[in-house]
Amino acid sequence: MLSFLLGLWDLALEQPYVHLLTHRVGSDSIGGFWLSYSGFLEGQMIISLPESCLLTTDTVIRSYLGAYITKWKPPPSPLLALCTFLVSEKHAGDRSLWKPYLEILPKAYTCPVCLEPEVVNLLPKSLKAKAEEQRARVQEFFASSRDFFSSLQPLFVEAVDSIFSYSALLWAWCTVNTRAVYLRPRQRECLSAEPDTCALAPYLDLLNHSPRVQVKAAFNEETHSYEIRTTSRWRKHEEVFICYGPHDNQRLFLEYGFVSVHNPHACVYVSREILVKYLPSRDKQMDKKISILKDHGYIENLTFGWDGPSWRLLTALKLLCLEAEKFTCWKKVLLGEVISDMNEKTSLDIAQKICYYFMEETNAMLQKVSHMKDEKEALINQLTLVESLWTEELKVLRASAKTLHSLQTAFT
Numbered sequence: 001m002l003s004f005l006l007g008l009w010d011l012a013l014e015q016p017y018v019h020l021l022t023h024r025v026g027s028d029s030i031g032g033f034w035l036s037y038s039g040f041l042e043g044q045m046i047i048s049l050p051e052s053c054l055l056t057t058d059t060v061i062r063s064y065l066g067a068y069i070t071k072w073k074p075p076p077s078p079l080l081a082l083c084t085f086l087v088s089e090k091h092a093g094d095r096s097l098w099k100p101y102l103e104i105l106p107k108a109y110t111c112p113v114c115l116e117p118e119v120v121n122l123l124p125k126s127l128k129a130k131a132e133e134q135r136a137r138v139q140e141f142f143a144s145s146r147d148f149f150s151s152l153q154p155l156f157v158e159a160v161d162s163i164f165s166y167s168a169l170l171w172a173w174c175t176v177n178t179r180a181v182y183l184r185p186r187q188r189e190c191l192s193a194e195p196d197t198c199a200l201a202p203y204l205d206l207l208n209h210s211p212r213v214q215v216k217a218a219f220n221e222e223t224h225s226y227e228i229r230t231t232s233r234w235r236k237h238e239e240v241f242i243c244y245g246p247h248d249n250q251r252l253f254l255e256y257g258f259v260s261v262h263n264p265h266a267c268v269y270v271s272r273e274i275l276v277k278y279l280p281s282r283d284k285q286m287d288k289k290i291s292i293l294k295d296h297g298y299i300e301n302l303t304f305g306w307d308g309p310s311w312r313l314l315t316a317l318k319l320l321c322l323e324a325e326k327f328t329c330w331k332k333v334l335l336g337e338v339i340s341d342m343n344e345k346t347s348l349d350i351a352q353k354i355c356y357y358f359m360e361e362t363n364a365m366l367q368k369v370s371h372m373k374d375e376k377e378a379l380i381n382q383l384t385l386v387e388s389l390w391t392e393e394l395k396v397l398r399a400s401a402k403t404l405h406s407l408q409t410a411f412t
């Protein structure tokens with residue numbers, strides 16, 4: 001493993017910028033990270049990984065799988081090509097040129113698609129629905145790929161069913177989903193029309209995420225290398241982070257299987273059902289108001305954040321709280337105008353009720369997770385992850401409740 005990585009080091013870096021540290025956590029996962037050797041200044045290159053070190057669909061098509069992919073109709077997707085290569089190379093073990101890379105990849109993942117259904121049941125509703133969608137998508141990916149896998153039988157002594165099992169494909173899918181970097185879309189006749197934008201980038205993919213840093217990452221067409229430059233400053237021996245995007249914790253959990261503590265983008269989603277639950281049930285204009293919110297895209301992505309209810313959430317509430325005689329002012333509400341003190345106050349009161357409701361629910365879920373941790377030791381890692389998500393949500397809600405309280409005092 002190390003020789004491979006040191007090989008990359010020689011190839012990719014002009015000077016030894018970083019120490020690479022990997023350590024195993026438990027038996028089935030690996031935590032890899034980068035430690036700054038001599039520090040980085042803003043704008044400095046962290047890594048420049050030559051194209052030849054990237055694992056792309058080109059790598060797959062040039063391999064022994066190429067002839068099978070080219071023959072297969074309808075053409076396999078770029079994702080299927082990458083996943084098939086990963087599973088096949090992992091199966092090859094010592095015979096694989098990619099063995100050193102494959103050995104440092106996690107053996108298992110913690111994205112919701114890999115969690116036990118009873119753990120998925122403990123996720124916030126909005127995330128649970130996305131987790132179930134993700135699982136259905138991966139299951140469909142497996143089901144629709146089985147004929148293609150069968151066509152590969154001449155390449156293997158063992159039955160392909162045992163090599164390209166659901167768990168093997170799931171592992172490969174998670175590897176691509178959690179670790180791939182973005183390349184500009186390419187189109188190849190032997191692959192389906194889905195965007196071919198993923199590349200695995202050994203060594204570079206050991207960089208962990210921090211929401212508080214900024215990087216510039218892209219393939220440089222002139223140097224033919226994938227380059228990452230930091231816009232932050234790193235002191236000697238500090239862990240170097242990159243930013244995977246301005247993702248909230250639910251998105252980080254869904255796509256990468258982790259939760260970021262004190263994530264500035266963390267938020268709690270308010271569903272339409274909860275929004276309506278706290279409004280006066282006698283409002284005859286409610287259906288009309290809901291349909292205005294829907295038409296103007298204000299029924300989704302309503303959130304509580306560290307700074308209180310989002311502008312979208314408050315705007316939606318102000319519109320829903322409009323008094324009957326002020327209903328015609330709904331456009332002004334969407335433009336951010338204040339309609340009346342009464343409208344401002346009522347919407348803040350309802351925002352606070354919803355916030356308290358979420359805090360109660362979150363505390364109840366935390367208790368449930370804690371009981372389950374006592375009862376189901378085998379699930380402790382998965383449950384701890386879910387617990388950290390709820391804990392972060394509770395912190396956001398407390399901060400929001402505080403902001404709401406101070407906003408309300410302006411009306412008392």
Ligand SMILES: C[S@@+](CC[C@H](N)C(=O)[O-])C[C@H]1O[C@@H](n2cnc3c(N)ncnc32)[C@H](O)[C@@H]1O
Nearest residue numbers: 030031032178179205206207208209256257258
């Ligand atoms: C591209 S890899 C980064 C390197 C990774 N730590 C490894 O094991 O090789 C992305 C994965 O690293 C983990 N990860 C990245 N940033 C993290 C963070 N701030 N906290 C916890 N896990 C993180 C998550 O499991 C994520 O799916």
